[in-house]
Amino acid sequence: xxxxxxxxxxxxxxxxxxxxxxxxSESYTWSVINPSIETSSPLxxxxxxxxxxxxxxxxGSAILIEQNTGxxxxxxxxxxxxxxxxxxxxxxxxxxMEALDSGKITLDTQIPCSxxxxxxxxxxxxxxxxxxxxxxxxxxxxxxxxxxxxxxxLAEYLGGTEEGFVQMMNxxxxxxxxxxxxxxxxxxxxxxxxxxxxxxxALMSRELLVNHPSITNYSTIWxxxxxxxxxxxxxxxxxxxxxxxxxxxxxxxxxxxxYNLSASATRDDLSLIAVIMKAPSSAIRFQNAxxxxxxxxxxxxxxxxxxxxxxxKSVNVSKGLETSVNAVYESSPSFLIQKGxxxxxxxxxxxxxxxxxxxxxxxxxxxxNYYLDGSNIETVNLIAENSISKMNLFxxxxxxxxxxxxxxxx
Numbered sequence: 335x336x337x338x339x340x341x342x343x344x345x346x347x348x349x350x351x352x353x354x355x356x357x358x359s360e361s362y363t364w365s366v367i368n369p370s371i372e373t374s375s376p377l378x379x380x381x382x383x384x385x386x387x388x389x390x391x392x393x394g395s396a397i398l399i400e401q402n403t404g405x406x407x408x409x410x411x412x413x414x415x416x417x418x419x420x421x422x423x424x425x426x427x428x429x430x431m432e433a434l435d436s437g438k439i440t441l442d443t444q445i446p447c448s449x450x451x452x453x454x455x456x457x458x459x460x461x462x463x464x465x466x467x468x469x470x471x472x473x474x475x476x477x478x479x480x481x482x483x484x485x486x487x488l489a490e491y492l493g494g495t496e497e498g499f500v501q502m503m504n505x506x507x508x509x510x511x512x513x514x515x516x517x518x519x520x521x522x523x524x525x526x527x528x529x530x531x532x533x534x535x536a537l538m539s540r541e542l543l544v545n546h547p548s549i550t551n552y553s554t555i556w557x558x559x560x561x562x563x564x565x566x567x568x569x570x571x572x573x574x575x576x577x578x579x580x581x582x583x584x585x586x587x588x589x590x591x592x593y594n595l596s597a598s599a600t601r602d603d604l605s606l607i608a609v610i611m612k613a614p615s616s617a618i619r620f621q622n623a624x625x626x627x628x629x630x631x632x633x634x635x636x637x638x639x640x641x642x643x644x645x646x647k648s649v650n651v652s653k654g655l656e657t658s659v660n661a662v663y664e665s666s667p668s669f670l671i672q673k674g675x676x677x678x679x680x681x682x683x684x685x686x687x688x689x690x691x692x693x694x695x696x697x698x699x700x701x702x703n704y705y706l707d708g709s710n711i712e713t714v715n716l717i718a719e720n721s722i723s724k725m726n727l728f729x730x731x732x733x734x735x736x737x738x739x740x741x742x743x744x
Contacts, residue, residue, distance in 0.1 A: 389629060391622045394612025395532040398626040400670045401540055401605035407630050415514050415529040416611050419586030420480045421594045422522030424538050425503045431546035433492050441470040447487045454482035456523055459565055461487060471560050477552035478567045482521040489520040496520060510537050524590045532609040539583055539596045539607050553582025572620055573597050597623040604636040637676060638668040646716055647685060649699060653725050654691030660719035661685055661699045667714045671706060680705045685716060691724040
């Protein structure tokens with residue numbers, strides 16, 4: 335008797351499901367005004383600000399970008415090839431962080447020091463060829479005091495030789511679109527042909543910060559020690575202490591390069607990267623970078639209207655094992671706008687009310703268009719959160735039986 339009741343119930347559910355699965359399909363559009371705010375590609379160049387030094391910076395070249403979008407907010411002489419000095423180490427740090435991600439090394443891996451590494455000179459922590467240091471401590475020394483001996487020791491460990499590592503640097507630069515760059519070494523000491531540009535420095539800085547944010551655990555250190563307190567470290571980037579929201583990133587200076595800096599900072603979800611090259615003094619490079627960052631924070635804001643995979647709306651599914659599927663953001667709807675225009679943003683969802691099974695996970699379902707003063711500023715795709723099979727008598731019976739069995743167990 336109990337068995338016949340279960341079978342009858344299953345058949346009834348199947349009939350009901352078939353009656354409801356042929357939903358009427360139509361498209362709809364709706365808008366909301368003033369909604370509640372809930373790796374790497376080439377930078378977006380704005381031709382109206384190129385080579386326009388309206389901030390009167392005292393430097394050979396400069397650039398300001400927004401970190402998440404890569405949009406350029408200020409720049410002049412951005413592609414001029416100049417000596418980078420120790421800002422070179424941003425690429426070295428990027429490769430080290432990628433080696434950590436791949437499992438080639440860990441923060442606890444002990445790195446030996448060769449005679450070559452110990453003989454580097456310039457900024458260093460005076461490694462001894464008889465000692466080893468952990469990757470963690472070497473990252474700290476490279477980021478805080480720009481230790482040439484440490485970066486060469488790690489380069490030799492990862493690349494087999496320093497030359498092998500430099501080839502890795504140039505290969506990675508090419509992948510990132512750093513067309514103004516040729517690396518000759520991993521530390522930045524002056525060498526013929528060792529050149530890059532403010533644009534390329536911004537590119538690799540962005541890649542490092544966006545995909546390896548843990549680098550700020552090192553680049554924001556103001557003072558620290560190594561070797562059980564025997565070696566003192568003090569950050570060469572004075573903005574770490576003096577500029578609110580500073581997250582790094584790297585200084586550099588030589589007789590040919592003069593004074594360089596890639597400075598990063600975040601305030602109220604807006605992350606900026608300012609690059610200064612060939613400033614006449616250390617103080618002026620910090621002043622210039624501060625002026626660039628101030629300009630960005632004063633004039634722009636970064637607004638997010640959700641996150642990747644957030645549910646936007648449920649869409650009816652006909653002829654499927656499930657009657658609906660969630661439409662989710664394919665990418666995060668976030669963008670840079672001028673301050674004061676936040677209330678002018680509207681958005682429009684374009685989505686079918688119903689679709690027919692089968693549905694594949696990630697299948698395109700529609701779009702959300704964002705407008706500022708009536709002009710489209712962003713379009714984000716909406717995709718299916720999960721797959722839904724097309725219904726037939728066999729898989730529908732199995733599906734309903736599994737659901738019924740689950741209910742019986744409760």
